[in-house]
Amino acid sequence: MTLSLRIxxxxxxxxxxxxxxxxxLGLDLLFRFEDHDGFSGVMLGEPxxxxxxxxxxxxxxxxxxxxxxxxxxxxxxxxxxxWRAAVERLTARGHVPVAPANPYWAERGVxxxxxxxxxxxxxxxxxxx
Numbered sequence: 001m002t003l004s005l006r007i008x009x010x011x012x013x014x015x016x017x018x019x020x021x022x023x024x025l026g027l028d029l030l031f032r033f034e035d036h037d038g039f040s041g042v043m044l045g046e047p048x049x050x051x052x053x054x055x056x057x058x059x060x061x062x063x064x065x066x067x068x069x070x071x072x073x074x075x076x077x078x079x080x081x082x083w084r085a086a087v088e089r090l091t092a093r094g095h096v097p098v099a100p101a102n103p104y105w106a107e108r109g110v111x112x113x114x115x116x117x118x119x120x121x122x123x124x125x126x127x128x129x
Contacts, residue, residue, distance in 0.1 A: 005051040007073070009116070010058065014042060016115035017055045024090040025120070027053070067118045069101035074121040083124035
């Protein structure tokens, strides 16, 4: 079986999301759409990868999000230099690492909070060596 994955989320601020996941994390802008049946959004990922993120704004207000602190997106970056570069890009853009709710992630990576309050973990076991 071959699977592809799209994670679709509403956002209050497309520009802040583009900065965080695009410029900060380093994902490419794959597609942008404006006013498609009242929705505008972006798709971010890596060209040719079997996943991408879709962030949208729409005709109904995006109410205050209250994500659980253990509701995570985890990126495994096995290359230590790529992992370090991603962490440095996010911190250089003013995103401060936070303590994860689950101590497992504190031992294995760095956790950030995106502009909508959702958590992202950048994991690289090599960082402990």
